[in-house]
Amino acid sequence: MHNKSAKPIKRIALLTSGGDAPGMNAAIRSVVLAAHHYHIEVIGFYHGYNGLVCEEYIGMAESLSLIKVNGIIHFGGTILKSARCPLMLEEKGLKLAAETLDANTIDALVVIGGDGSFSGLLALKQYWSGQMIGIPGTIDNDLDGTDYTIGFATAVNTGIEAIDKIRDTADAFERIFIVELMGRHCGHITFNVGIACAAEQVLSFENFNANEQSLKLQHLAAEISAAKKNRHSSYIIVIAENLWPGGAAELAKQLHLQADIECTPCILGHIQRGGSPIAKDRILATKMGVAAVQALIEGKSTVMVAEQNNAMHCIPLAKAIKHKKLVSKQLIDAQQNILALTAQTQC
Amino acid sequence: MHNKSAKPIKRIALLTSGGDAPGMNAAIRSVVLAAHHYHIEVIGFYHGYNGLVCEEYIGMAESLSLIKVNGIIHFGGTILKSARCPLMLEEKGLKLAAETLDANTIDALVVIGGDGSFSGLLALKQYWSGQMIGIPGTIDNDLDGTDYTIGFATAVNTGIEAIDKIRDTADAFERIFIVELMGRHCGHITFNVGIACAAEQVLSFENFNANEQSLKLQHLAAEISAAKKNRHSSYIIVIAENLWPGGAAELAKQLHLQADIECTPCILGHIQRGGSPIAKDRILATKMGVAAVQALIEGKSTVMVAEQNNAMHCIPLAKAIKHKKLVSKQLIDAQQNILALTAQTQC
């Protein structure tokens, strides 16, 4: 992944791609500041890879001055906009992207995004010879090789702030809520939120076998009934999106039909994605932006900057997206211990 | 409504009823502090009217000491719990409630809640001769005769904080969101949130005729298309719950099917109900709690304490619940002016 014969980098293309994540702007700022420090120009392309392949958006590309990134560290969303770009799955799109990069005399491409965005980078490699680097920006925290992705910490915190509010009503009515959380196909958000909001149940891919859905329903119903018999209080189930067919609403319906248990479903949805990044994500994004520019200068390519044990590293992009990063066994155990403990509580 | 021959009040029963609202605890604290000041004891009954009619909950009733209400002014929910109580719609329930109050030598009953709770009070009047007073605690702000109800200001603010986050993603993707807000059958929350989050569309009972649903859909589709043609940007529609059959999800489906417009539905749901009350609700609740106790001492009964033009008043309970309080024409006009203005915007 080292490009030993690399000529000095003069121009970087920068874009954000895939679902937006809090801290993307902090990462943009950091890349621009670091690049300027090394006398490298940064061209911002808009709307993800569309900025490289759609006529309309190519025209929007602009040199990112220091003033442009001043005062954005605390903004959610992304000033470079984002988008999905189906064209990047086709040869036609990849060739167009390569042409745009060459037409703009770009030496290196920096993409802030998740696994889909990084697949795009790897595919582009066949058509474009410049350096390429990924910065992990996704609330899902599912990229392998980095302890944290930009946006994850904020999404977890937004989740608990919402559930703290739901708990007020749940307590007042001693009611059962099923709260559905984002995370696509990984339980990082669900487990962390579940522990931090003292959820009575955490249902996620890691502790749930899809083939045992009906068993699970009976088990869940039994646990709820036992808990509610033991004590008067609220009961909050957090559940990962895409886990239960039909989601939280359908699970609530089935608990009602099959076990006469009344639950209120709540889908947090897109409020988890936006908002001002918490300190952790701002600092992570700042460190990663600097690390990305320094990695480019060192000649690295097709790598993702990563945080491991609080230090910056570079790992191959292919490795980062080969497997989804799993929720740590320690965390799952901690949650299950605490769950076992709370389940037996007699208040 | 004055009870001229009133004997001195020695004991008040206090309960919270109906949907919980941020500030209910501040009101509980205020009633208890004011009552103690006048050497009146406050008995807290739990779980709304159930506390008066269900054996189990009657046993939970307790004298509320000052220490019990210390440090609760900033808590959402209600320490007295809440509930719906179908039994209070029957003669049997009303008689039981009256018996419980008499058995506890209660001189006056204070209920913090909304219109359903106050109907209960009025019905109880036939069976119980003590003084009765209502404190308007509901996020819906639909009680006639008071400028504000406890919890409304916080619910509006929680709504805009959530939509500020959604706006980040909507901006990043230049996407259309339909955000469904609470409010039961009134648009107070919807209009206020709509203006405060700069929503491009506000759909509520006040500006929407249910008979013209299909017309409205066409109109809405045309407006969205026009706005999206004029400029690249996000578009947020806020909609009152119970307005569109099937809610935000169904409206999104219809816009997709009939006009090929893609929208993301978002239902804020119960996060609007909880949370720490903002200053306005804490102050309102504090003033109302004191006013309620003073009104009782003055011999008033079957009234609701109300804020009008920043001052405390008492109005007949029957009047407060006869009609839903309408959203002021001024506010609707302001929203429509701003809407007209933003609609023509060419960014």
Added chain:
Amino acid sequence: MHNKSAKPIKRIALLTSGGDAPGMNAAIRSVVLAAHHYHIEVIGFYHGYNGLVCEEYIGMAESLSLIKVNGIIHFGGTILKSARCPLMLEEKGLKLAAETLDANTIDALVVIGGDGSFSGLLALKQYWSGQMIGIPGTIDNDLDGTDYTIGFATAVNTGIEAIDKIRDTADAFERIFIVELMGRHCGHITFNVGIACAAEQVLSFENFNANEQSLKLQHLAAEISAAKKNRHSSYIIVIAENLWPGGAAELAKQLHLQADIECTPCILGHIQRGGSPIAKDRILATKMGVAAVQALIEGKSTVMVAEQNNAMHCIPLAKAIKHKKLVSKQLIDAQQNILALTAQTQC
């Protein structure tokens, strides 16, 4: 104040002046949207009145497009910047301002600010014949004739959020804190924050006679001692800035020296001034911006837009700044009642 023979307005100058207040950006947006609706151009001048009198800043003035004010409703601060401008107290400055306005063919000047800013407007009247209107934007809420000024509600809420945090430590250590709040020479913030955070003491201009400082100190010390004897708990004193010579730190020192009472002083300072405006301020600013433009079209001048009992009005600028608006007697009484109540609490 009506300018009957007013020629149609084509160009408005807009500036923000004095201390910044949350919601100023929402007001800027609203003025620009409303003006565009009526085909009026808005020229934004930067850095308060300096934008009219300093060569450097005059050059920064620009026509405010709709896109410029898109997405700013929720930002604290002011995109037009602010400043104090001593030159506007001199004839020379006033003449320069008039020249700038004429050179830009400005028909009307809209200033968002407080009493100092409005004095500037009145002084300018002698030198410039265009229409002039003030929008009350100040956290102090001290302008007479309007129930609320833009920024006040947010500043109060920021105050209670800070004190809620301080209360955690105060409770943990059963300690006494003296928290100093902004408000210049008025107690609006202090009283509202005091009630909303359940402060054990509120010290402000309205309940404090400067001549009786030493008496007050003895009295305060006696009250604290009594309260601490009665119960184990925290004790929070909120105090208005500029009230006690030397402020919270000096008061703490004196309580220690003269009464052996240990207090921790805390000065909230400038965190009260910034931050995203809460819904109330965004709505108020939106209504006031529209009302200001409409008032100009109706030919009004040297007035301030004002909210009274939830409706928009215009009142003479001279009246608005003649006297500081007092804290309502009702609010002071409410606080003192509650104080009296809590003081006797025996927890």
Added chain:
Amino acid sequence: MHNKSAKPIKRIALLTSGGDAPGMNAAIRSVVLAAHHYHIEVIGFYHGYNGLVCEEYIGMAESLSLIKVNGIIHFGGTILKSARCPLMLEEKGLKLAAETLDANTIDALVVIGGDGSFSGLLALKQYWSGQMIGIPGTIDNDLDGTDYTIGFATAVNTGIEAIDKIRDTADAFERIFIVELMGRHCGHITFNVGIACAAEQVLSFENFNANEQSLKLQHLAAEISAAKKNRHSSYIIVIAENLWPGGAAELAKQLHLQADIECTPCILGHIQRGGSPIAKDRILATKMGVAAVQALIEGKSTVMVAEQNNAMHCIPLAKAIKHKKLVSKQLIDAQQNILALTAQTQC
């Protein structure tokens, strides 16, 4: 540190000591849940070590039921109260503590606190033979051997939320602010907040030699002047408490006197200590509470539970407090790089 011959633990004493930190309640909850799971009783002692040595507080000790710790995970402060306890520095106090523990047939003592609290534990070892374990709860993050202490993440986040607000005013006026942050004698909070709020200057023990104060002042003045000449914008200096003699206020005075630079000092103070813990601190506290109980069962003593690379460990108490944990060089470098970059910015 293993107590091989340990008899089964039946009773744990739990207390919180030293400055309160957000997440202490989450840790209390976790210890109680885990202990109950293993059929161990937890006796809560109040007011730190005073709970063991003062007659009055010993009487307050109580068995902590599951219901007592229900619904406290999100509260700031500590339900067990905290305090400094000078008596624990004397033999008399240590003997009293040992007597209290024995009188209550306590098998193990768990203390949630910082280095001072852990010194107390080590001193107690000479007088009491039970097992002892420390849980690192301090916003300062200065305990060696653990990546994070409970409360640190929240304190950093509270700091940036405050400075985000200050930034609004600083931007509006293009003004210089000096914001003083907590951290006692370590720069963990200062560096993290500095990076996350994009501070133009970070002054802390790690990059500041006390002997070079006057040099530093000249240097700082030069940097500010250069930055302000390059561009119109705000300038925020974050400074660690106890670094500059006289603090932020004195530094502001000196910059004014010696370099004619006007700065506004701001001391965040105790708002950094309270507030609801963010997710990170709740999860850390939950894991540490469980780990502490499990360590006791395994016979460990005089250790501190610690998080290293996201996993739980136990390290000797003596090691944890021997040296203050340093701010990582990586973080200091990151901050200095970014600083160097922003310093040369010409906006």
